[in-house]
Amino acid sequence: MSESTLRVSGVSKSFGGVRAVRDVSFEAHQGQIVAVIGPNGAGKTTLFHMISGIFPPDSGQIWLDRTRLDHMPAHKVAGCGVARTFQNIQLFSTMTVLENVMMGHYRHQRAGLLRCITGYSRREDRETRTAALRHLSRVGLEDKADLAAPGLPLGEQRLLELARALALEPRLLLLDEPTAGLNALETVRLGAMIGRIRANDVTVLLVEHDMNLVMSVADWVVVLNYGEKLAEGRPDDVQNAPEVVEAYLGHDNGDAAVQPDPERIGV
Numbered sequence: 660m661s662e663s664t665l666r667v668s669g670v671s672k673s674f675g676g677v678r679a680v681r682d683v684s685f686e687a688h689q690g691q692i693v694a695v696i697g698p699n700g701a702g703k704t705t706l707f708h709m710i711s712g713i714f715p716p717d718s719g720q721i722w723l724d725r726t727r728l729d730h731m732p733a734h735k736v737a738g739c740g741v742a743r744t745f746q747n748i749q750l751f752s753t754m755t756v757l758e759n760v761m762m763g764h765y766r767h768q769r770a771g772l773l774r775c776i777t778g779y780s781r782r783e784d785r786e787t788r789t790a791a792l793r794h795l796s797r798v799g800l801e802d803k804a805d806l807a808a809p810g811l812p813l814g815e816q817r818l819l820e821l822a823r824a825l826a827l828e829p830r831l832l833l834l835d836e837p838t839a840g841l842n843a844l845e846t847v848r849l850g851a852m853i854g855r856i857r858a859n860d861v862t863v864l865l866v867e868h869d870m871n872l873v874m875s876v877a878d879w880v881v882v883l884n885y886g887e888k889l890a891e892g893r894p895d896d897v898q899n900a901p902e903v904v905e906a907y908l909g910h911d912n913g914d915a916a917v918q919p920d921p922e923r924i925g926v
């Protein structure tokens with residue numbers, strides 16, 4: 660078995676009386692795509708926030724190889740090679756498409772933010788532009804480099820967020836509903852892109868409601884329901900597990916394939 664890249668161990672988080680994540684444990688090995696699925700409110704985004712250091716868990720531990728991530732601030736977690744995209748797209752709205760990706764690259768270069776502000780080195784700036792263009796071309800947006808980021812259609816904004824995350828050269832990439840707002844063709848393209856990211860030995864955690872995408876790209880699926888881990892396993896096994904069908908449909912209708920109930924998953 661490959662070295663374990665991410666280990667989430669007994670992690671819990673409450674907001675007031677809401678137990679958003681309860682004692683969740685799972686592992687994602689290097690180069691794997693692990694999908695985290697579950698109905699709206701299941702705790703998926705909360706789990707991502709804890710892994711990426713936006714807030715600490717109330718209890719439990721999160722490890723990336725031999726580094727303990729829980730209780731590290733987000734910028735330090737990013738420095739450990741963890742990049743993410745957001746369910747609600749978060750781009751720098753006054754910047755161009757290329758500049759957004761350059762910001763991801765500057766973060767990769769540690770003292771980069773200062774350089775970014777002071778324009779410290781022209782050579783580095785050129786290198787950063789070149790790298791940013793390369794990341795943009797990975798998502799097919801190189802022709803849009805000089806446009807204002809907010810002017811892009813939603814689907815392309817999602818791709819831009821992905822390019823910015825890739826510019827961090829991550830070891831672990833967290834994608835929170837990356838296909839929300841994408842059309843069918845863009846969704847298929849994004850699936851292929853995620854497959855190519857994995858080929859570079861990046862571990863991908865994917866929150867996704869599109870079951871076709873999950874079943875086609877994921878190596879392993881973790882199912883959350885009301886904050887708890889309901890099941891985990893290979894995509895085919897999880898898809899057929901009665902408790903998973905029950906959680907998605909509210910009853911077991913004997914149909915093996917999981918077809919998410921749009922009301923519960925909010926699509």
Ligand SMILES: Nc1ncnc2c1ncn2[C@@H]1O[C@H](COP(=O)(O)OP(=O)(O)O)[C@@H](O)[C@H]1O
Nearest residue numbers: 674677679697698699700701702703704705706
């Ligand atoms: N910042 C917050 N403050 C209070 N409650 C929150 C907060 N974030 C999430 N929750 C609650 O935690 C639960 C899990 O939410 P979330 O992690 O966003 O679920 P998912 O991403 O699976 O839809 C929900 O009941 C949600 O209302």
Ligand SMILES: [Mg+2]
Nearest residue numbers: 703704705746
């Ligand atoms: Mg969410």
